[in-house]
Amino acid sequence: MPDATILAAALVNGATQGAIYALIALGLTLIYGVLHIINFAHGAALMAALYAVLLLFTGLGVDPYVALPIVTAGMFALGYALQRMVIGPASHGRDENILLVTLGVAILLENLALVAFKSDTRTIDTPYAFATVDVGGVLIAVPKLAALGGALAMTAALFWLIERTDLGRAIRAVAKERQGARLCGIDVEHVFALCYGIGLACVGAAACFLLPSYYVNPTVGGGFVLIAFTVVVLGGMGSFVGALVGGFVVGLAESLGGLAGITLGWGENMGQLGIFLVFIAVLLFRPQGLFGARG
Amino acid sequence: MVRRPRSSRRSFLKQSAALAAAGSPLGFPGLALAQPAPVKIAVIHPVTGPLAYSGQLCRLGARIAIDEINAAGGIKALGGAKLEPIYADAPSPQAGTAEVEKANEAGAAAVVGAYASAICLATTQAAAKHSLPHLVDVGVADQIVERGLTNVFRFGPGYRKTTSDAVKYLHTLNTLAGNRAKSVLIVHEESLFGTGTANLLSQELPKLGFEVKEVIKHANPTRDFANIVLRIKTVNPDIVIPANYYNEYALLVRTMRQQGVKPMAIFSVLGGAASSFKFVAEFPDIANGIIDVNHWYNPSSKAAAALRRKVEGMKDQYFTYEVFLNYESVYLLADALERAKSARRDAIIAALASSTWNGHFMPYGPTQFVNGQNAGAEPLTMQVRDKDIKVVLPSHLAQAAPVFPWKG
Numbered sequence: 001m002p003d004a005t006i007l008a009a010a011l012v013n014g015a016t017q018g019a020i021y022a023l024i025a026l027g028l029t030l031i032y033g034v035l036h037i038i039n040f041a042h043g044a045a046l047m048a049a050l051y052a053v054l055l056l057f058t059g060l061g062v063d064p065y066v067a068l069p070i071v072t073a074g075m076f077a078l079g080y081a082l083q084r085m086v087i088g089p090a091s092h093g094r095d096e097n098i099l100l101v102t103l104g105v106a107i108l109l110e111n112l113a114l115v116a117f118k119s120d121t122r123t124i125d126t127p128y129a130f131a132t133v134d135v136g137g138v139l140i141a142v143p144k145l146a147a148l149g150g151a152l153a154m155t156a157a158l159f160w161l162i163e164r165t166d167l168g169r170a171i172r173a174v175a176k177e178r179q180g181a182r183l184c185g186i187d188v189e190h191v192f193a194l195c196y197g198i199g200l201a202c203v204g205a206a207a208c209f210l211l212p213s214y215y216v217n218p219t220v221g222g223g224f225v226l227i228a229f230t231v232v233v234l235g236g237m238g239s240f241v242g243a244l245v246g247g248f249v250v251g252l253a254e255s256l257g258g259l260a261g262i263t264l265g266w267g268e269n270m271g272q273l274g275i276f277l278v279f280i281a282v283l284l285f286r287p288q289g290l291f292g293a294r295g
Numbered sequence: 296m297v298r299r300p301r302s303s304r305r306s307f308l309k310q311s312a313a314l315a316a317a318g319s320p321l322g323f324p325g326l327a328l329a330q331p332a333p334v335k336i337a338v339i340h341p342v343t344g345p346l347a348y349s350g351q352l353c354r355l356g357a358r359i360a361i362d363e364i365n366a367a368g369g370i371k372a373l374g375g376a377k378l379e380p381i382y383a384d385a386p387s388p389q390a391g392t393a394e395v396e397k398a399n400e401a402g403a404a405a406v407v408g409a410y411a412s413a414i415c416l417a418t419t420q421a422a423a424k425h426s427l428p429h430l431v432d433v434g435v436a437d438q439i440v441e442r443g444l445t446n447v448f449r450f451g452p453g454y455r456k457t458t459s460d461a462v463k464y465l466h467t468l469n470t471l472a473g474n475r476a477k478s479v480l481i482v483h484e485e486s487l488f489g490t491g492t493a494n495l496l497s498q499e500l501p502k503l504g505f506e507v508k509e510v511i512k513h514a515n516p517t518r519d520f521a522n523i524v525l526r527i528k529t530v531n532p533d534i535v536i537p538a539n540y541y542n543e544y545a546l547l548v549r550t551m552r553q554q555g556v557k558p559m560a561i562f563s564v565l566g567g568a569a570s571s572f573k574f575v576a577e578f579p580d581i582a583n584g585i586i587d588v589n590h591w592y593n594p595s596s597k598a599a600a601a602l603r604r605k606v607e608g609m610k611d612q613y614f615t616y617e618v619f620l621n622y623e624s625v626y627l628l629a630d631a632l633e634r635a636k637s638a639r640r641d642a643i644i645a646a647l648a649s650s651t652w653n654g655h656f657m658p659y660g661p662t663q664f665v666n667g668q669n670a671g672a673e674p675l676t677m678q679v680r681d682k683d684i685k686v687v688l689p690s691h692l693a694q695a696a697p698v699f700p701w702k703g
Binding site (some may be wrong): 010013017114118121123129130139213215217218223255257262263265266267268271 | 329342343344347348350351485487509510511513514516517518519522525526529541542545546548549552553554555573577578632662
């Protein structure tokens with residue numbers, strides 16, 4: 001049994017890692033909730049956002065946290081344009097077409113990155129990359145704390161947007177009854193594009209919080225998006241609170257599973273097992289997810 | 296009436312061909328200067344997917360060698376035949392098998408590749424079906440050359456040789472330091488390379504008095520190393536031995552720095568980032584002092600220095616073992632073609648099997664293949680010192696004295 005400090009450190013680590021997962025999953029769940037599609041381009045979008053953060057840092061010296069509004073706005077614009085000009089027109093209203101189009105966008109983005117940046121793994125070296133905060137003997141990395149704060153703030157902002165604004169009401173109306181919303185004068189295509197844009201903006205924010213302690217290469221999104229899909233299903237498809245809680249649950253399961261694996265001599269990769277054990281348990285006992293609506 | 300002699304097209308062609316055969320410049324230029332058929336070489340690496348960075352460096356090394364050989368007049372024994380690369384992408388063993396089949400169909404004379412051990416196992420097996428000579432560029436798993444496949448040749452050392460030398464060098468370093476280090480902790484990636492290396496280290500280190508406190512396996516990719524580093528902190532070994540690929544290696548040592556974990560030494564065996572000028576350039580402070588037992592060139596070789604300048608003169612390129620092992624593998628193949636005087640597969644295999652090539656810049660001596668393994672191949676021990684990588688052992692090749700334990 002690991003001592004209390006190690007256990008506390010693993011819990012904190014799981015929570016901070018879960019915050020990143022939650023940020024990525026927030027966008028995915030919004031896109032699913034409104035457009036009812038699984039966005040296969042989500043991982044590629046994360047990769048594109050990470051490269052944007054990298055370029056801003058290396059080219060213009062913009063710190064990743066300072067780049068937050070630029071990257072989120074840029075990713076929002078990219079998402080809006082993609083939905084309005086590519087995904088919407090190419091899908092002809094059929095869900096299976098949307099899946100294929102987003103898959104195509106993912107392949108295109110990854111290969112464009114491969115051409116532009118090669119397969120090279122790139123990192124940035126910020127002054128605070130190795131800074132830590134000592135909380136009762138547990139050293140918490142500053143970039144991870146920032147990610148935790150960012151995830152909470154983004155979830156709160158999205159929650160406010162959806163629950164308290166006219167745009168949010170329009171989004172909810174479109175999500176619930178597309179034709180009815182249209183009859184009420186809501187521009188459904190505009191709302192779709194806004195949702196896709198906001199979904200990618202979340203990914204942009206995640207990239208700003210991720211890069212100071214991680215790396216980017218053309219395939220980096222794959223590892224995160226699989227986890228994000230798990231988070232979305234675990235939390236309940238289309239639920240923001242579910243995405244946030246699901247992110248933390250997955251982060252903690254991974255961290256504690258990894259710690260257990262190391263302690264038992266089975267290897268750190270037991271963390272992956274932890275994620276899927278929790279996932280299977282939730283699907284068995286609450287198939288709609290932690291915060292999902294039944295039916 | 297005087298009849299003019301008739302000149303038929305057939306007689307004209309006959310005369311022209313005779314002139315061409317005699318080497319006359321008046322014959323058909325196409326006949327006189329006909330190029331011999333190119334020798335097709337399959338260059339198979341994982342240039343997309345998780346190993347793409349290394350795969351592309353591998354391809355770069357092979358490409359430089361092929362371009363140099365062709366620019367210097369091709370294979371002389373084959374009338375100046377050019378090497379024609381068939382570049383192929385094999386991000387997985389399955390893809391590697393498929394690419395070998397395609398290369399066979401395309402008439403490849405040999406295969407060079409395929410970087411990762413698991414992919415090499417598949418490509419060598421597929422090549423064996425067609426008696427296609429296969430030069431293994433990196434693939435350190437010893438199973439690759441231990442299955443009795445007569446078409447397989449590995450120029451560099453495998454992980455058994457590398458690990459056994461690493462243990463020997465670590466013992467030397469520790470003896471020089473007054474046996475201060477007593478315990479080690481091994482962190483390795485989960486595939487054939489990492490697991491095999493870790494198993495060998497776990498067997499060999501206790502024989503020299505080191506206690507292997509823990510062996511920690513991790514997945515590829517691992518997104519976060521905090522748990523592993525916390526464990527290292529708890530176990531508090533004197534030496535941490537990582538055996539993993541670039542991304543995970545870099546994340547591991549960055550997290551160690553973040554958590555303030557400073558063992559006596561980070562001593563890697565085939566460490567993904569330790570002997571990488573890219574890592575040293577990007578994280579000079581973290582890399583400083585790291586020791587690595589890995590593939591490396593003879594530091595006194597002028598040819599190696601020239602190739603390093605050439606590679607570093609290219610945009611965003613680094614002189615890594617992937618580059619120079621592939622470069623040398625292609626030259627080894629070219630030497631075999633010269634001696635075989637044929638592009639026939641059996642002749643190339645026979646030439647490789649009897650190869651005593653010494654035109655390389657690796658510290659191996661003349662090649663001598665025993666069951667497909669170059670018997671003289673050996674790793675060197677390097678240490679990152681002030682933004683450069685210096686050979687520290689063996690002493691006859693050393694550029695600097697090793698610093699152990701590290702002062703940092």
